[in-house]
Amino acid sequence: MEGGGGLSEEDGMSERDEAVIRERREREIRAILRDESLSQDGKMSRVKEIMLRDFKAVAAKDREQAEANLALEGQQPMFHAEGVLGCSHYQRKCKIRAHCCGKLFTCRLCHDDAMDHKICRFSTEEVMCMICLEVQPVSRSCRHCGEEFARYFCGVCKLYDNEPGKHIYHCKDCGICRLGKGVGIDNYHCTKCNACVALVSKEKHRCLERSLEVDCPVCNMFLFTSVLPVIFMPCGHTIHSHCYEEYTKRNFTCPICAKSLADMSQLYHRIDETLAEEERPPELVGTETLILCNDCGAKSKAPSHYIYHKCRMCFSYNTRVLERIRISTPTSSGAAYIAAHAIPSVNPS
Incomplete structure (x- = not known):
């Protein structure tokens, strides 16, 4: 490809090739500047075309290299902590293959952080065992080496979580997995809010229709599918627990309706x-x-x-x-x- 100035040898171009292309570019620019048949604006336009050509070539090469690195990285085991397979979001012994782009990621959040599109968790059909690297249909255990991928597995959400002592259940009314031991055990599903609420808060809970299907008023992350703890404020509006702690260090009213958050x-x-x-x-x-x-x-x-x-x-x-x-x-x-x-x-x- 013409014009590849700036590419290194490890990106597939030798220093000699790079020098040749740079010399050619400089020669072309000198010829344009000496051309008396061109106006000053015409010269600048031609020089800009040459520089833009080389810039596009570099950008294309960078994209190719990034995709190659991503594909290679996807085939390697990842770790939540030293000796613990997983990612920064979950402990697990498998990766999911995103149905949308076919790439391997440790979890849907890793996919969304790296890509320019969102994954549909329910569409995932394949996983890769990080013990034997076998790609296979979604299941609880590896069909090749027999390793169990995680303590918790949801075949609907394609969720794997191997964190000890962590309680998760699938709420059929929410349609996704929630933190807790289960509906009727430590949580109940509020049909008006369309959310799972702690049983201990049932008497004080104030219903707001679809109260979780909104963005956090502090960090603007969507609350319904958030993996971070969410709480109901006294007025009934919802917010991330950690956002609430930071917000109430300087404020005493709800950021949405302005009602008092405590006994004043x-x-x-x-x-x-x-x-x-x-x-x-x-x-x-x-x-x-x-x-x-x-x-x-x-x-x-x-x-x-x-x-x-x-x-x-x-x-x-x-x-x-x-x-x-x-x-x-x-x-x-x-x-x-x-x-x-x-x-x-x-x-x-």
């Missing part, structure tokens, strides 16, 4: 005490604010403030301003104005 009564009590002691700014005297409570959804009026507005229904300060209203009987004292509105303080206990 002690904080609200301190805000009550602060507002009772401070004088209202002169520019806010004679005004009140129409607010919407993020926690209970009620609209109410509160003394105008630059930061804090208390819901008159549930006494939460998790509110947002809708409108500032001028009133006819202003008072400058924060304590007097709050007392006049008779909003009870939140019990901090």
Whole structure:
């Protein structure tokens, strides 16, 4: 192929060949620059064509080499840890052959990380034993050497997991495998959410239709098929467990609906005490604010403030301003104005 500047000997081109091609390219460019019949724009266009030709040749060679490396790598055993067959996602003793592209990967996640398309787990028909390297139809054990591929095997999802002590089951309602001992044992399937929920959370669980068929509000990964732990927030929305831990270090409301994620009564009590002691700014005297409570959804009026507005229904300060209203009987004292509105303080206990 013409123009292969930049390719190394191990990619299939010797240094001598590379030098010859580079010299030819430079000779062609010099000839173009000396050609008086060409305009300056014409010369630049011809030079660009030559450079682009060589760039495309290099890119094509790189793609060929990458595909060759991928095919070779797919035939080699991979390890989850030292002496433990598998990948970074799963422990297992086999690889799957992707039905979409025919390549071997240790798991579907490895495939999706390496390729520009997604695998369909249910379409997998063949696996390769990483003990004897025999490619064969999907099964629990190797038909050639008899090695069991994993402690857990699902013939529907084509899932293999050999991690000791890890509990997995296939939920027929979800249509995929879930972490846990099983429906009716430690989990139950919520038909409205279309998700498996821990039995210990059943009394507190708030249903939201198809609540798992969304992206995590923090990392944007699809939750329904995620292999990472997912939790239900008090409002019913879902999020990765590790994303929730990081998010709540700096936030106290749901990133989707803005409802409070914890008991805020002690904080609200301190805000009550602060507002009772401070004088209202002169520019806010004679005004009140129409607010919407993020926690209970009620609209109410509160003394105008630059930061804090208390819901008159549930006494939460998790509110947002809708409108500032001028009133006819202003008072400058924060304590007097709050007392006049008779909003009870939140019990901090």
